[in-house]
Amino acid sequence: MHKVVLEVTDELSLTTLAETLKQANIDHKLWMEQPENIAKRGLRRTLRRTSHKYLKKFKLLK
Structure with missing residues (x-):
């Protein structure tokens, strides 16, 4: 399993x-x-196809 951290601006x-x-x-x-x-x-x-459309505007946290 992979953990992915996305950045949210506010x-x-x-x-x-x-x-x-x-x-x-x-x-x-x-x-x-x-x-x-x-x-x-x-x-x-x-599944990525289920959640991708909601999360695609967020970038990976650096």
């Missing part, structure tokens, strides 16, 4: 993504990383 983009994934019935989880108070998102393992 928290609004992350919450918008959460709503879009929820409407598409893609299993995901949003949590706050402590003590930095940074929002993070995780997706369950899915």
Whole structure:
């Protein structure tokens, strides 16, 4: 299994993504990383063809 980390420009983009994934019935989880108070998102393992259209606008984190 591979882990891929994508960069999101702001928290609004992350919450918008959460709503879009929820409407598409893609299993995901949003949590706050402590003590930095940074929002993070995780997706369950899915087929690329299922989730790619929602994630293709985000770039790999460098």
